[in-house]
Amino acid sequence: MATALLPLRRGWKQASHLFFARQTWNSSPVRPPSLPKRLLIFLAQHFHDVQELLIWTSKFKSSQLRKKNAYYGYTQRYYGDVIASAYYVLSLKGGFRYAGQSEWFHTDKRGKFNWDFLNHKDLPLEEVDMSHTIINHIGLDNLVGQPFLRTLSVRGCSEVDDWFLARLHEFQDTLEELDISHCPRITIGGLAALRNLKKLRHLDVSSLPRIANPGLVIILLEEMLPHCQIAANGYDHSLTQEG
Amino acid sequence: MLAWRRLHVTAGTASRLLTSPRVIQQPWMCGQGCQSLSTSKSNQNDFFKDLEFQFESLRKKAADALPSSNWNPHVMNPDMPPGQADIVIVGGGVVGWSIAYWLKAKEGNRGGVKVLVVEKDPRYLQASTVLSAGGIRQQFSLRENIYLSLVSADFMRNINEHLGVLNEDPVDLQFNHSGYLFLANENVAHIMEENIKTQRQAGAKVSLLSPMQLQEKFPWISTKDVALASYGLENEGWFDAWTLLNAFRRKAISMGAIQCFGEVTGFKYAVSRKMIADEESMEYKRIKNVNVQMPNSREYQSVKCAVVVNAAGASSGKLVGMMDCGLDSTSSETPFPVEPRKRYIYVVHCPNGPGLDCPFLVDYSGIYFRREGLGGNYITGSSPAGDEEPDTTNLEVDHHFFEDRIWPHLAHRVPAFENLKVTSAWAGFYDYNTFDQNAILGNHPVVNNMYIATGFSGHGLQHSPAVGRAMAELILDGNFQTLDLSALSYKRILTQEPMLERNIV
Numbered sequence: 074m075a076t077a078l079l080p081l082r083r084g085w086k087q088a089s090h091l092f093f094a095r096q097t098w099n100s101s102p103v104r105p106p107s108l109p110k111r112l113l114i115f116l117a118q119h120f121h122d123v124q125e126l127l128i129w130t131s132k133f134k135s136s137q138l139r140k141k142n143a144y145y146g147y148t149q150r151y152y153g154d155v156i157a158s159a160y161y162v163l164s165l166k167g168g169f170r171y172a173g174q175s176e177w178f179h180t181d182k183r184g185k186f187n188w189d190f191l192n193h194k195d196l197p198l199e200e201v202d203m204s205h206t207i208i209n210h211i212g213l214d215n216l217v218g219q220p221f222l223r224t225l226s227v228r229g230c231s232e233v234d235d236w237f238l239a240r241l242h243e244f245q246d247t248l249e250e251l252d253i254s255h256c257p258r259i260t261i262g263g264l265a266a267l268r269n270l271k272k273l274r275h276l277d278v279s280s281l282p283r284i285a286n287p288g289l290v291i292i293l294l295e296e297m298l299p300h301c302q303i304a305a306n307g308y309d310h311s312l313t314q315e316g
Numbered sequence: 317m318l319a320w321r322r323l324h325v326t327a328g329t330a331s332r333l334l335t336s337p338r339v340i341q342q343p344w345m346c347g348q349g350c351q352s353l354s355t356s357k358s359n360q361n362d363f364f365k366d367l368e369f370q371f372e373s374l375r376k377k378a379a380d381a382l383p384s385s386n387w388n389p390h391v392m393n394p395d396m397p398p399g400q401a402d403i404v405i406v407g408g409g410v411v412g413w414s415i416a417y418w419l420k421a422k423e424g425n426r427g428g429v430k431v432l433v434v435e436k437d438p439r440y441l442q443a444s445t446v447l448s449a450g451g452i453r454q455q456f457s458l459r460e461n462i463y464l465s466l467v468s469a470d471f472m473r474n475i476n477e478h479l480g481v482l483n484e485d486p487v488d489l490q491f492n493h494s495g496y497l498f499l500a501n502e503n504v505a506h507i508m509e510e511n512i513k514t515q516r517q518a519g520a521k522v523s524l525l526s527p528m529q530l531q532e533k534f535p536w537i538s539t540k541d542v543a544l545a546s547y548g549l550e551n552e553g554w555f556d557a558w559t560l561l562n563a564f565r566r567k568a569i570s571m572g573a574i575q576c577f578g579e580v581t582g583f584k585y586a587v588s589r590k591m592i593a594d595e596e597s598m599e600y601k602r603i604k605n606v607n608v609q610m611p612n613s614r615e616y617q618s619v620k621c622a623v624v625v626n627a628a629g630a631s632s633g634k635l636v637g638m639m640d641c642g643l644d645s646t647s648s649e650t651p652f653p654v655e656p657r658k659r660y661i662y663v664v665h666c667p668n669g670p671g672l673d674c675p676f677l678v679d680y681s682g683i684y685f686r687r688e689g690l691g692g693n694y695i696t697g698s699s700p701a702g703d704e705e706p707d708t709t710n711l712e713v714d715h716h717f718f719e720d721r722i723w724p725h726l727a728h729r730v731p732a733f734e735n736l737k738v739t740s741a742w743a744g745f746y747d748y749n750t751f752d753q754n755a756i757l758g759n760h761p762v763v764n765n766m767y768i769a770t771g772f773s774g775h776g777l778q779h780s781p782a783v784g785r786a787m788a789e790l791i792l793d794g795n796f797q798t799l800d801l802s803a804l805s806y807k808r809i810l811t812q813e814p815m816l817e818r819n820i821v
Binding site for chain 2: 114117124127128131132135210235236238239240242260261262263264265266268269286289290293294296297
């Protein structure tokens with residue numbers, strides 16, 4: 074990179090306006106990006122090197138996410154299903170509670186946790202709190218083996234999307250409380266996947282930014298899950314339309 | 317350079333000076349009683365306009381004379397395809413663009429293969445991709461089909477890793493994870509049970525429901541005559557086909573694939589005769605050039621190519637017909653078994669219909685329906701009986717088909733559908749494989765460098781990502797690498813061994 078940045082050939086520049094043009098294929102509103110981001114975009118449009126670097130950075134980030142959510146097979150082989158799931162939850166800075174115990178095991182902000190959870194090898198996990206973590210649909214591989222999971226909270230998780238909700242059918246016999254509020258990637262298509270959770274009694278769908286008409290969605294959810302109490306705060310149900 | 321800039325400045329000032337004389341043009345401004353009686357334009361204005369025009373053309377000529385301009389004495393249509401391409405994909409639907417994307421993804425180095433995608437309809441008015449119901453399911457009886465659907469669902473799960481373009485909006489397929497529900501009566505229940513075993517072995521997540529469980533899960537269904545139901549739990553549902561097509565297109569073009577709107581009207585090919593057995597010889601063809609004709613014009617470009625991929629959907633048969641190949645010199649010709657078949661889709665509105673839990677329901681009588689949006693609208697259709705295929709010259713909808721063939725079964729299955737209203741309808745073509753209604757993937761037996769990816773008979777959209785990867789492996793690596801789809805090759809048509817899909821519908 075000490076040599077001059079490789080400039081783009083003219084032909085590529087002409088083609089680049091095809092995909093750097095803003096309004097072609099998506100109808101979402103475009104926010105003006107910040108100054109450093111605009112500088113990066115400008116450089117990426119004119120130099121191959123910068124473009125490749127940005128692509129590598131995003132690929133690296135997604136591969137890191139995949140690695141963190143990978144199946145803890147080694148732990149599972151030596152310590153069993155429950156300890157593997159518990160270790161996964163703690164590694165991702167979540168918390169859990171064993172069945173029959175009232176004590177919660179949490180990880181603090183610096184990533185430290187109490188190793189006492191190893192003492193309870195035979196107890197299954199009953200409640201798992203993964204709020205504000207990077208759990209995604211691959212990470213559910215680690216929790217799937219828990220036959221007694223009753224509560225799952227993924228509040229504010231930025232990687233939880235519709236495909237994550239579609240995998241929750243594996244907990245359909247036991248899951249009673251689910252909290253998916255503040256997840257920016259969940260849409261109505263994923264909420265339709267919750268129809269399989271027969272035992273669900275409490276569902277929290279507050280402040281989901283990608284739900285377009287929350288009032289109607291809440292009514293449809295209540296029809297779909299008749300025995301479930303649905304909490305949906307943080308929506309503006311006023312009748313005035315803006316914009 | 318300085319001289320040119322001075323020219324630019326003088327032209328600019330001249331044009332600014334020219335704005336004021338325009339006031340003279342309006343005759344009613346020059347006082348009462350003063351009318352302009354001349355019928356021709358004012359000569360004074362013409363002179364200034366001419367001057368501006370002369371300056372403009374002079375500036376343009378000077379810019380073209382500079383060495384960095386791309387002035388060419390031959391004035392050519394800018395929309396023409398290049399004169400040469402490595403791989404020409406005929407057909408710009410979702411299968412064609414998926415193959416283009418995967419070819420570019422596998423090429424190894426930038427500019428490794430020059431891929432050209434030719435599509436005859438720039439507005440996609442009759443393309444099967446955009447007219448489809450958009451569903452994806454794993455409930456097939458053929459193992460290859462189940463694998464294709466599973467791989468495609470996996471692709472869509474990670475679609476932004478594959479098709480995300482730097483600094484562009486992420487792809488949102490609007491995937492509804494509602495699952496497919498197949499209903500079987502007593503005659504076909506055993507087929508459903510066998511299929512479930514195959515599906516589970518291949519890794520699909522499906523569950524069997526008895527009529528009582530079905531009634532409990534979906535209270536709006538009437539379970540009369542239903543013996544068994546199979547329900548998909550994961551990776552099944554429906555999505556927006558146009559978004560997927562454009563995501564493939566955008567990513568492939570950003571990687572260097574070339575798009576061309578034109579119709580393939582013929583090929584230039586070389587014929588060689590080879591001995592295949594004692595005293596028997598066979599003619600093999602090799603395509604050298606593809607003739608692409610521009611829309612609404614007689615101009616055409618003869619594109620020199622190494623490989624041609626037939627992903628033309630409903631027009632695949634017509635394309636192969638341009639090669640004029642009898643497949644067998646000794647016995648009778650086996651014609652290419654893909655032809656267009658028209659299918660109707662009706663949009664109905666029912667106020668009391670099934671809610672958010674409505675799956676993509678397929679009944680044993682052949683009808684299907686799914687929810688569309690949240691406003692009580694549903695999309696429904698059916699496969700017509702064998703001898704009543706509608707006319708394929710146009711895409712006109714027959715509304716009597718709905719009243720005679722679909723509504724009675726709909727009302728029988730879901731009592732709430734007795735009062736519904738048809739709000740809209742459209743028709744689309746299946747690229748129907750008349751031989752066994754399954755895809756044909758692989759080389760053409762007689763034309764050495766034509767690859768075929770067609771004949772999906774309604775499943776093209778849901779298999780497109782996996783088919784694209786398989787075809788890219790076949791073309792660039794010579795063999796299937798990840799999924800072995802050799803069972804779907806053209807060989808089964810020559811040996812007359814159909815791979816039938818034993819689905820109940």
